Amino acid sequence: MGHTLLEVQDLRTVFKTKEGDVKAVDGVSFHLDAGETLGIVGESGCGKSVTAMSIMRLQRPGRIVGGKVLFNGRDLTKASESEMREIRGQDIAMIFQDPMTSLNPVFRTGWQVGEPLRLHRGVDNVKALAGAVAMLGKVGIPSPAERAHDYPHQFSGGMRQRAMIAMGLTTTPKVLIADEPTTALDVTIQAQILDLLQTVNREFGTATILITHNLGVVAGMCERVMVMYAGRVVESGPTTDVFAHPKHPYTWSLLRSIPRLDAERHEPLRPIEGLPPSLTDLPRGCAFHPRCSFKVERCSRDTPELNRVGETQLAACWVTQSGTELKGA
Amino acid sequence: MPETARAQLKKAWTSADPLLAAHGLKMWFPVASGVLQRTVAHVRAVDGVDIEIMKGETLGLVGESGCGKSTLGRTVMRLYDPTAGTVHFKGEDITNLRGEALRTRRREMAMIFQDPYASLDPRQTVGDIIGEPIDIHGLAKGRERQDRIYELLNVVGMNPQFADRYPHEFSGGQRQRIGIARALAVEPTFIVCDEPISALDVSIQAQIINLLEKLQSKFNLTYLFIAHDLSVVKHISNRVAVMYLGKIVEVAPGGQLYRRPRHPYTGSLLSAIPIPDPIIERGRERVILQGDVGSPVNPPSGCRFRTRCPRARPHCAEEEPPLEAFGAEHLAACFYPLD
Numbered sequence: 190m191g192h193t194l195l196e197v198q199d200l201r202t203v204f205k206t207k208e209g210d211v212k213a214v215d216g217v218s219f220h221l222d223a224g225e226t227l228g229i230v231g232e233s234g235c236g237k238s239v240t241a242m243s244i245m246r247l248q249r250p251g252r253i254v255g256g257k258v259l260f261n262g263r264d265l266t267k268a269s270e271s272e273m274r275e276i277r278g279q280d281i282a283m284i285f286q287d288p289m290t291s292l293n294p295v296f297r298t299g300w301q302v303g304e305p306l307r308l309h310r311g312v313d314n315v316k317a318l319a320g321a322v323a324m325l326g327k328v329g330i331p332s333p334a335e336r337a338h339d340y341p342h343q344f345s346g347g348m349r350q351r352a353m354i355a356m357g358l359t360t361t362p363k364v365l366i367a368d369e370p371t372t373a374l375d376v377t378i379q380a381q382i383l384d385l386l387q388t389v390n391r392e393f394g395t396a397t398i399l400i401t402h403n404l405g406v407v408a409g410m411c412e413r414v415m416v417m418y419a420g421r422v423v424e425s426g427p428t429t430d431v432f433a434h435p436k437h438p439y440t441w442s443l444l445r446s447i448p449r450l451d452a453e454r455h456e457p458l459r460p461i462e463g464l465p466p467s468l469t470d471l472p473r474g475c476a477f478h479p480r481c482s483f484k485v486e487r488c489s490r491d492t493p494e495l496n497r498v499g500e501t502q503l504a505a506c507w508v509t510q511s512g513t514e515l516k517g518a
Numbered sequence: 519m520p521e522t523a524r525a526q527l528k529k530a531w532t533s534a535d536p537l538l539a540a541h542g543l544k545m546w547f548p549v550a551s552g553v554l555q556r557t558v559a560h561v562r563a564v565d566g567v568d569i570e571i572m573k574g575e576t577l578g579l580v581g582e583s584g585c586g587k588s589t590l591g592r593t594v595m596r597l598y599d600p601t602a603g604t605v606h607f608k609g610e611d612i613t614n615l616r617g618e619a620l621r622t623r624r625r626e627m628a629m630i631f632q633d634p635y636a637s638l639d640p641r642q643t644v645g646d647i648i649g650e651p652i653d654i655h656g657l658a659k660g661r662e663r664q665d666r667i668y669e670l671l672n673v674v675g676m677n678p679q680f681a682d683r684y685p686h687e688f689s690g691g692q693r694q695r696i697g698i699a700r701a702l703a704v705e706p707t708f709i710v711c712d713e714p715i716s717a718l719d720v721s722i723q724a725q726i727i728n729l730l731e732k733l734q735s736k737f738n739l740t741y742l743f744i745a746h747d748l749s750v751v752k753h754i755s756n757r758v759a760v761m762y763l764g765k766i767v768e769v770a771p772g773g774q775l776y777r778r779p780r781h782p783y784t785g786s787l788l789s790a791i792p793i794p795d796p797i798i799e800r801g802r803e804r805v806i807l808q809g810d811v812g813s814p815v816n817p818p819s820g821c822r823f824r825t826r827c828p829r830a831r832p833h834c835a836e837e838e839p840p841l842e843a844f845g846a847e848h849l850a851a852c853f854y855p856l857d
Contacts (some may be wrong), residue, residue, distance in 0.1 A: 376748075443721060446721060462719040480721075
């Protein structure tokens with residue numbers, strides 16, 4: 190592992206709604222080292238995508254109301270819009286869930302993939318296209334020179350996601366943020382894209398933040414994982430440790446609630462009862478406590494901070510911070 | 519299905535006659551083009567399927583988007599008129615039933631849909647949504663109807679007082695419970711569950727799976743459970759059928775399918791599904807398929823999977839492999855099966 194590339198400190202992003210301010214990201218802190226893959230997992234509305242958008246300063250209409258995003262020592266929350274435009278695409282690239290809506294339907298794919306080269310490297314159209322074709326080949330598009338002339342609708346879903354990845358990589362960024370990159374794809378295509386992301390990470394040394402709701406994808410892809418719930422980080426640590434000994438009841442229950450392909454016998458699933466809370470009406474104390482089977486009296490009163498639990502993990506839980514092991518029938 | 523395989527299956531299920539059986543089933547949709555909107559081709563969504571669903575079992579149906587699994591579910595329910603083949607329900611040929619006769623038969627069937635947001639009428643109260651099938655089939659009136667709606671809400675784990683509320687007041691998981699209550703209103707014996715949990719949050723999915731299992735044993739239901747997530751399908755199903763480009767390529771009990779897949783497509787599908795365990799994941803070998811699924815308008819000759827198959831040989835392009843028996847309850851359609 191290399192040095193710290195990106196450090197997020199106490200990030201807070203708020204959306205104004207009719208029902209009051211929604212704290213979509215509520216004090217999130219983490220770091221990303223050079224060359225590593227960090228997973229961010231959580232359900233819809235937990236703040237994982239808004240965290241990524243805030244790093245890129247694309248959180249609008251939300252507002253960043255606190256915290257820092259340090260990239261190479263520079264605070265991106267204070268950077269000007271033109272500085273951000275330099276950083277986006279050049280230093281930090283982002284790919285999205287739906288490659289159809291994130292590619293422009295009226296421009297040829299090769300033109301779009303070459304855009305970062307024209308904008309950030311100042312190369313001419315011919316060189317940009319050549320760079321795009323080379324990168325399309327590297328991400329596994331067959332006959333890239335011909336396909337570069339196609340429009341996005343002529344590509345399949347998996348090919349469009351490859352084109353998006355190619356666009357992100359043309360300027361060899363240091364950080365790639367992939368927000369649910371395979372959620373819209375079929376499993377066999379998902380396997381292709383995940384394999385490509387691993388190759389990119391290995392060959393270009395690109396540090397990757399992989400945002401997903403799929404615990405299986407995290408298990409296979411990420412060295413470290415961070416679990417979010419209702420706008421906050423509830424647990425983080427090395428993936429093997431978090432999966433083997435979760436230190437937050439949400440992680441613990443989530444891992445036990447999903448059916449596993451390799452299950453030997455049929456056992457009833459153990460669901461998490463209740464619903465994820467509404468961000469406009471969060472419970473007092475720990476946001477997970479109404480659904481938690483380990484809760485103690487304090488959990489409905491005070492909000493726990495993310496603190497070290499065990500050797501390698503951080504967890505925001507009064508129960509495990511007091512030394513109690515999570516166990517159950 | 520070749521005669522030998524069918525005979526072997528019959529032997530395995532001598533005690534049970536199929537509740538539903540489809541043979542040689544095809545469902546093609548016309549593709550129109552030009553000023554005159556002439557039919558220029560067909561989307562062969564379901565293209566020769568043999569399948570039998572035993573009373574009380576859950577048959578899982580998996581495949582990637584566009585493989586025809588939803589169309590198959592709708593065709594066996596006779597929501598479409600099949601292009602070819604037959605559908606038998608409780609031994610009766612329902613392939614050509616129409617009007618009142620079809621409506622009567624269909625009372626025993628119900629469907630649960632993927633999107634709990636789109637499948638409930640936003641202007642109807644929950645009570646009216648659940649009451650609609652009761653009215654259509656004239657099952658109950660007045661006080662009795664009301665009691666039935668309350669009872670159904672209770673059965674799916676919802677407060678009967680919610681009958682007066684509207685769908686938008688509920689979360690995705692609760693809406694799916696309403697959809698399930700509506701499906702149960704006709705007291706069906708057979709339910710097609712079409713991706714019933716894929717639109718739900720991870721922590722809610724297990725609640726709905728457990729509910730479906732509970733209802734199955736309580737009301738003796740038979741399910742056709744359609745989904746793309748093989749982990750979920752394996753969990754809930756007795757047997758799993760794998761579909762590729764309009765064809766069933768393999769059928770087997772879930773555990774057996776996982777331990778010993780015979781069709782190369784099943785093998786790569788299984789290897790592509792991530793297991794939420796970092797240590798196991800690290801040791802797994804992935805068979806990464808090249809390319810994309812072929813077109814159902816113009817499917818490849820012979821075996822439809824051959825264009826992506828790592829084991830394909832020239833013979834695979836010339837002849838279509840039939841479903842053959844590999845052991846008691848295991849069928850696969852491949853000339854060069856996995857060991």
